[in-house]
Amino acid sequence: xxxxxxxxxxxDAGDGYKVDVSxxxxxxxxxxxxxxxxxxxxxxxxxxxxxxVKGRAERSRTRTVESAAIRVEASRDNAERLALVLPDxxxxxxxxxxxxxxxxxxxxxxxAYLRQLPAPLAGINLQYGLTSHRAEQVxxxxxxxxxxxxxxxxxxxxxxxxxxxxxxxxxxxxxxxxGDTRWKVPGVLxxxxxxxxxxxxxxxxxxxxxxxxxxxxxxxxxxxxxxEAGRLPDGSPDLxxxxxxxxxxxxxxxxxxxxxxxxxxVCQNRxxxxxxxxxxxxxxxxxxxxxxxxxxxxxxxxxxxDSSPAPFIEGIRAARERIVARTDEDRTDFxxxxxxxxxxxxxxxxxxxxxxxxxxxxxxxxVQGITALARDKTQQDARLDLEGRAKxxxxxxx
Numbered sequence: 345x346x347x348x349x350x351x352x353x354x355x356d357a358g359d360g361y362k363v364d365v366s367x368x369x370x371x372x373x374x375x376x377x378x379x380x381x382x383x384x385x386x387x388x389x390x391x392x393x394x395x396x397v398k399g400r401a402e403r404s405r406t407r408t409v410e411s412a413a414i415r416v417e418a419s420r421d422n423a424e425r426l427a428l429v430l431p432d433x434x435x436x437x438x439x440x441x442x443x444x445x446x447x448x449x450x451x452x453x454x455x456a457y458l459r460q461l462p463a464p465l466a467g468i469n470l471q472y473g474l475t476s477h478r479a480e481q482v483x484x485x486x487x488x489x490x491x492x493x494x495x496x497x498x499x500x501x502x503x504x505x506x507x508x509x510x511x512x513x514x515x516x517x518x519x520x521x522x523g524d525t526r527w528k529v530p531g532v533l534x535x536x537x538x539x540x541x542x543x544x545x546x547x548x549x550x551x552x553x554x555x556x557x558x559x560x561x562x563x564x565x566x567x568x569x570x571x572e573a574g575r576l577p578d579g580s581p582d583l584x585x586x587x588x589x590x591x592x593x594x595x596x597x598x599x600x601x602x603x604x605x606x607x608x609x610v611c612q613n614r615x616x617x618x619x620x621x622x623x624x625x626x627x628x629x630x631x632x633x634x635x636x637x638x639x640x641x642x643x644x645x646x647x648x649x650d651s652s653p654a655p656f657i658e659g660i661r662a663a664r665e666r667i668v669a670r671t672d673e674d675r676t677d678f679x680x681x682x683x684x685x686x687x688x689x690x691x692x693x694x695x696x697x698x699x700x701x702x703x704x705x706x707x708x709x710x711v712q713g714i715t716a717l718a719r720d721k722t723q724q725d726a727r728l729d730l731e732g733r734a735k736x737x738x739x740x741x742x
Contacts, residue, residue, distance in 0.1 A: 360541040361583055363608040364576050365533065366699050368618035369715045369731050371605075374563045374589060377554055378614040387553040388546050390511060390521040393562075397555055398508040401594075404487040408500050411451070411477040416470050418463040426463050426470070428494060430484065437486055437494040442558055442595060447497040451477050485595060495557065496595035503633030505600050507560040510592045513642045517649040518564050521553060522546055527649065529553065530565040530587070533609040533617065540609045542567035542585075552589075552614060558597040563589035565610065571653045573660040574708075577700050584608055584620065584656075588648060593629075600633070601626035602641055604648045606656055621656055622735070663708035663741040675704060682733065692717055707741040 387393040407430075415429040417436055426444070427436035439447060448455035451473030458466045485496035485504070498504075518527035529552050531542035542565075544550055552563035565587040572581040584606040592600040602625055608618025625644060627636050669675040672693075679689040692713035696704040704710045711734045718730035 359543065360531075360534075360539045361570055362538055362580060363533065363540045363583055363618065364538070365609050365617035366716070367582070367712050368608060368620045369622065369734075370719045371607075371616040371619050371622070373603075373616075374552060374610075375613050375615040377561045377563075378552065381554050381556070383548050385554050385556045386548045386551050387555065388522075388548075388551055390515050390518060390553065390562075393553050393555055393560070394508060394511045394515060397506070397511060397560060400487060400489075401506050401508050403489065404485055404495070406483060406485050406504065408481055408483045411474045411480060411482050414474050414482075416467040416474070418467040426467055430486075433486075433492075435492065437484075437492045439494045439497075440557065442597065443485075443494045443497050446596065447482075448473075450482060450497060450499070498596050498629075501631040502596065503629045503631050504594055505592060505627075505629065505633055505637050506594045507555065507592050509637065510560060510590060510600065511562070513645060514562055514564070514590065517646060521562075521564055523568070526566045526569055527564045528566075528568070530563070530610040530614075531567055533611045535611070540567070558595055559591060559593040561589065561591045563587065563614075565607070567610075571606070571657065573653075573657045574664055577702075582660075584618070586648070586653070587616070588645070590645070596629060599626045599628050600637060600641060602645055604644075606653075620738075621659075622731070659738060659741070660708065663711060663738050664706050666707045666741050667705050668707055668710070669703075669705055672703070678710065682737075688717060707737055711738050 387396065409431050413431045417427045417429060419425045419427070425438075427438055429436050444459070445455040448458055448470065451470065453469055453473045458469060461469070481500040483498045483500050483502050484494060487493050487495050514521070517525070519525040521528060529546045529550065531540060531544040532550070533540045554561045565585055567585040567587075570583040570585045573584055574582045576582050585608075586604070587607050587610075588602060588604040590600075590602040591598060603622065604624075605616075605622040606620045607616050610616055625641060627633050627641055669678050675693055676689055679692060684692065692710065693703055695716045696702070696709050696713040699712070699716065700709060704713055714730055714734040714737070718727045718734070721727040721730065
């Protein structure tokens with residue numbers, strides 16, 4: 345491992361650096377995406393990803409039609425296939441699994457039940473629902489890909505943000521996402537040594553750039569420029585780097601969102617370790633979604649990319665210096681006043697003692713103990729609640 349040099353709170357990563365992942369929170373969102381994606385949904389660069397989703401958008405069209413004017417056709421040769429004939433369309437369109445579910449939901453029909461019926465019978469039920477649909481209009485997204493696919497059916501006020509718009513916004517700060525700017529696909533933590541190596545080849549096994557016919561998901565980090573924010577008990581630097589992930593679905597499968605944070609490492613399974621200062625914004629695809637993306641989400645991404653780590657470092661320093669407990673009674677009072685039960689209080693104190701070699705005294709000590717307790721929670725709501733309480737403590741100290 346090479347020596348690393350301090351520069352304005354940042355360090356040159358060299359060949360890697362030692363990290364302490366027992367501190368901070370854990371985030372499995374990226375790992376879940378990594379685990380569930382087949383190879384054809386994984387991309388090795390932002391330019392490759394953009395070309396795919398942009399090309400798809402260019403082969404697509406959207407329009408608003410009267411629901412009663414949609415005609416459902418069932419194939420005599422294929423009892424499982426339904427097609428839709430839309431007004432002024434050149435030919436029938438084939439609903440995807442996703443859009444069929446959307447259409448069924450809009451007309452109040454149970455999609456799972458309809459899929460079990462022979463196509464002619466399912467078609468009769470769906471046709472009845474369309475002709476009696478009280479909202480009267482639907483918005484469609486149709487894509488040419490050898491045949492015309494109906495990729496989405498939504499209400500007429502659905503505010504579509506195309507996947508390529510989000511990818512383009514990320515490209516403006518991250519270039520190709522491969523190290524041509526400071527933002528890149530993350531490296532890997534070596535659990536045997538505790539060293540995080542930011543210099544890892546981007547392959548289908550390591551990439552964090554994903555897209556399917558329903559969504560996009562991107563995760564990038566600034567791990568070649570780690571930030572020192574205090575010292576560990578052994579005197580070595582406590583190193584972090586910045587990261588963000590973002591997601592969108594142009595077919596209505598999920599909101600658009602961006603999450604930014606500091607973290608200490610990413611492991612081979614793409615779990616995030618030592619997460620601090622997690623912040624998230626999300627935008628529903630309502631009527632004015634495109635305007636909100638242009639005026640809120642994209643600028644927020646730019647601000648985070650250009651931001652100084654000084655406020656984060658100062659917050660950590662203030663939390664380390666603010667002593668709030670010197671006795672066991674102080675520790676119990678501090679935690680019980682913040683809603684922690686007797687068992688949780690004991691667990692937090694024990695965790696800090698085991699990891700830090702001393703009982704908690706500063707706000708930072710308690711924050712680390714609470715986030716460690718959160719990591720052990722199997723229920724997401726309980727984990728998020730604890731992480732939120734830890735974050736509030738840190739913010740108040742700063």
